[in-house]
Amino acid sequence: xxxxxxxxxxxxxxxxxxxxxxxxxxxxxxxxxxxxxxxxxxxxxxxxxxxxxxxxxxxxxxxxxxxxxxxxxxxxxxxxxxxxxxxxxxxxxxxxxxxxxxxxxxxxxxxxxxxxxxxxxxxxxxxxxxxxxxxxxxxxxxxxxxxxxxxxxxxxxxxxxxxxxxxxxxxxxxxxxxxxxxxxxxxxxxxxxxxxxxxxxxxxxxxxxx
Numbered sequence: 001x002x003x004x005x006x007x008x009x010x011x012x013x014x015x016x017x018x019x020x021x022x023x024x025x026x027x028x029x030x031x032x033x034x035x036x037x038x039x040x041x042x043x044x045x046x047x048x049x050x051x052x053x054x055x056x057x058x059x060x061x062x063x064x065x066x067x068x069x070x071x072x073x074x075x076x077x078x079x080x081x082x083x084x085x086x087x088x089x090x091x092x093x094x095x096x097x098x099x100x101x102x103x104x105x106x107x108x109x110x111x112x113x114x115x116x117x118x119x120x121x122x123x124x125x126x127x128x129x130x131x132x133x134x135x136x137x138x139x140x141x142x143x144x145x146x147x148x149x150x151x152x153x154x155x156x157x158x159x160x161x162x163x164x165x166x167x168x169x170x171x172x173x174x175x176x177x178x179x180x181x182x183x184x185x186x187x188x189x190x191x192x193x194x195x196x197x198x199x200x201x202x203x204x205x206x207x208x209x210x
Contacts, residue, residue, distance in 0.1 A: 082138055
């Protein structure tokens with residue numbers, strides 16, 4: 001289901017005319033914001049399989065900070081592996097990682113620890129300790145949240161049915177009325193459906209997007 005189709009779905013539920021583009025009217029733009037807000041809420045609720053990615057990069061001698069292409073700015077790192085040494089790196093607070101090079105004399109060697117270290121506005125940095133003393137092939141398993149949908153043909157990664165339920169509740173609350181269920185009832189329906197989806201995902205099942 002495309003972004004435009006989702007916007008029109010909400011407009012129909014609210015008794016409004018459909019639009020030819022997400023930004024056709026002031027209200028269609030507002031509905032688009034509700035859809036993106038709901039998508040972000042859903043993505044943050046659980047580590048959905050559809051958001052999982054494995055990112056690889058090679059270290060360089062005496063370089064401890066690396067930009068991870070395609071990592072986005074809203075991701076949750078779960079595992080980092082040193083493929084060259086067949087070993088897992090341990091997560092540490094960024095302050096601890098930084099102290100290893102700023103407070104104590106810099107330690108060089110095989111990377112053992114990592115921390116998330118900010119973004120460039122598009123993708124994220126990862127900081128390693130000890131400072132690599134050469135080339136190591138590292139892999140990061142991460143759950144990477146989507147950016148906001150913008151174009152008419154953009155599509156979500158998570159179940160659009162859940163997004164529609166949450167966006168409808170937000171739109172009904174903003175209007176202060178609805179032709180059917182109240183905004184509180186709609187939100188309860190959304191939260192109940194989201195909980196069911198999380199339970200299914202946790203049990204190894206996966207909802208099929210419509």
